Amino acid sequence: MKIVHFADLHIGVENYGTIDAETGLSSRLNDFLAVFDELVDYSITQSVDLVILAGDVYKARDPSQTHQREFAKRLSRLSAHSIPTFVVVGNHDLPNSTNRATAVEIFPTLHVDDVYIGDNLQTTLIKTHSSPIQIISLPWPRKGTILSRDETRGLNIDEVRLELEKRLTRGIEIQADKLDSSIPAILVGHVTVNGATVGSERSMMMGNDHILNVSSLQFPAIDYVALGHIHKHQIVRQGPPMVVYAGSLERVDFSEEHDEKGFCVIELDPNQTSGTRVTKFEFKPVKARRFLTIDVEVEPNTLDPTNHIVNSITKLSIDGAIVRLRVKIPSTLYGLIDDRIIRNSMSDAQYIANITYDVVSERRPSLQLSPSDGITPEKALNSYIKNKDSIKDFETEFLEAALDVIKTVNDQTL
Incomplete structure (x- = not known):
C-alpha cells in the first residue's frame, strides 16, 4: 500500500504577497494552493491508498470562508477517487477556548466521506484499497484537556510541562498496546520531538511547546511515525519505526530559504510483520516559491555604487523569486545610491521583500600632530x-x- 504524508499546510499565510486584481486573492494563497495541488494530483495519478496531513491546515485559528472552501475543494477531489484523508489537529487549528470547535471539525460533523479528523489521542481504523490501517492520532496537546487545575496547583511551568509529557507518553503507550499487530499501524502526531531541527515555526508559535522523547513514539506494533509542526523535512529516526517530519509544503519566510519542500511517500507491505512492513520511503519535492537573499558589499573606492549593486543583482536569476537585498556600504557613498534604479533592476522578482542598507561609518584615524x-x-x-x-x-x-x-x-x- 502507498501512503502520502505531509504537514503544515498553513493556508492563509500571505506575507510577501500581492493582491490579484481579478480575484482579489493573495498571490501567496495561490502559492500554497499550487503546491497542495501538486500533492493531490500525485495522489490521484498514483492511486495512493491514504493521504495523511500531520496538522496545521490553516495559518489562523479562524480561517476565512475562502480558505476553508479551497481546502475542502482539494479533499473533495481525493474523496471522489476514494482516497481517504486523515488530518490530525495542529496548534494553528485549535481555538483559543476549549469549548469552541476547531476549523476542521466541520468534516466529521457533516459526515464527509473518506475524511477523518484526529482531535484526540485515540486509534482510528481506516479501510483503504489495499488493506485496513490503524492510525494513532496525537494532536497538539492542550494542557486543559490533559491536566485538571487541581493536578497543576502548586506546580511551576517546568513541572507542569514535565507532567504533561509524562501523560502523553503514557497515553501513546496505552494506544500502542491496543493495536492489532496483524494490521499496519501509523502514529500521526503534531508535536516537537527531541533532536529535531526547528525553523520558522518558532516565530509562528501560539503558546508553549511540549517536547517528547523519540523513545515515546517507538513501539513494535507501529510501522511508521508521521510528524508535523517542524517545518524542516527531516528523518529523526531511521527505525523501525521511521520517525519523520514531512516539513511544510511551502516556504513561510526567509528562514526556510534553503529548505527543500515537499511530501513523503511511504510504501508498506501489509503481509509482512510489524517492524518490517516499510518497503520504500521517498521524499517528493514540490515547486515551492523560491526565496532569495542577495548580499552586496560596496568597497570604499567604488566610483558608482548604484551600478555596482545593479551588476551584482543581474548576475543572479531572480525570476519569480521573493527577494530581499542587503547592502553593506560606506557612509561616504550612501548618498550616491539611486534606490529607484536598484528596484527597477529587480523587476523580474515575484516580490521585493525589502532592501536594507548597513551604512558603515568610515574610521577616521587620529594623527595627533602638533x-x-x-x-x-x-x-x-x-x-x-x-x-x-x-x-x-x-x-x-x-x-x-x-x-x-x-x-x-x-x-x-x-
Missing part, C-alpha cells in the same frame, strides 16, 4: 591622504592640487 613635532603642512597632508582609503586611487592628483592651494595661501600671507 607644531612641536616639526611637521610641515605638506607632510601632514601627505600623512592624511595615505590614511584615507577613499582617495588612495588618485593620491598624486589630490596631493598636487592641495599643495597648489597651500602655496597660494602662503604667497598671499607674505
Whole structure:
C-alpha cells in the first residue's frame, strides 16, 4: 500500500504577497494552493491508498470562508477517487477556548466521506484499497484537556510541562498496546520531538511547546511515525519505526530559504510483520516559491555604487523569486545610491521583500600632530591622504592640487 504524508499546510499565510486584481486573492494563497495541488494530483495519478496531513491546515485559528472552501475543494477531489484523508489537529487549528470547535471539525460533523479528523489521542481504523490501517492520532496537546487545575496547583511551568509529557507518553503507550499487530499501524502526531531541527515555526508559535522523547513514539506494533509542526523535512529516526517530519509544503519566510519542500511517500507491505512492513520511503519535492537573499558589499573606492549593486543583482536569476537585498556600504557613498534604479533592476522578482542598507561609518584615524613635532603642512597632508582609503586611487592628483592651494595661501600671507 502507498501512503502520502505531509504537514503544515498553513493556508492563509500571505506575507510577501500581492493582491490579484481579478480575484482579489493573495498571490501567496495561490502559492500554497499550487503546491497542495501538486500533492493531490500525485495522489490521484498514483492511486495512493491514504493521504495523511500531520496538522496545521490553516495559518489562523479562524480561517476565512475562502480558505476553508479551497481546502475542502482539494479533499473533495481525493474523496471522489476514494482516497481517504486523515488530518490530525495542529496548534494553528485549535481555538483559543476549549469549548469552541476547531476549523476542521466541520468534516466529521457533516459526515464527509473518506475524511477523518484526529482531535484526540485515540486509534482510528481506516479501510483503504489495499488493506485496513490503524492510525494513532496525537494532536497538539492542550494542557486543559490533559491536566485538571487541581493536578497543576502548586506546580511551576517546568513541572507542569514535565507532567504533561509524562501523560502523553503514557497515553501513546496505552494506544500502542491496543493495536492489532496483524494490521499496519501509523502514529500521526503534531508535536516537537527531541533532536529535531526547528525553523520558522518558532516565530509562528501560539503558546508553549511540549517536547517528547523519540523513545515515546517507538513501539513494535507501529510501522511508521508521521510528524508535523517542524517545518524542516527531516528523518529523526531511521527505525523501525521511521520517525519523520514531512516539513511544510511551502516556504513561510526567509528562514526556510534553503529548505527543500515537499511530501513523503511511504510504501508498506501489509503481509509482512510489524517492524518490517516499510518497503520504500521517498521524499517528493514540490515547486515551492523560491526565496532569495542577495548580499552586496560596496568597497570604499567604488566610483558608482548604484551600478555596482545593479551588476551584482543581474548576475543572479531572480525570476519569480521573493527577494530581499542587503547592502553593506560606506557612509561616504550612501548618498550616491539611486534606490529607484536598484528596484527597477529587480523587476523580474515575484516580490521585493525589502532592501536594507548597513551604512558603515568610515574610521577616521587620529594623527595627533602638533607644531612641536616639526611637521610641515605638506607632510601632514601627505600623512592624511595615505590614511584615507577613499582617495588612495588618485593620491598624486589630490596631493598636487592641495599643495597648489597651500602655496597660494602662503604667497598671499607674505
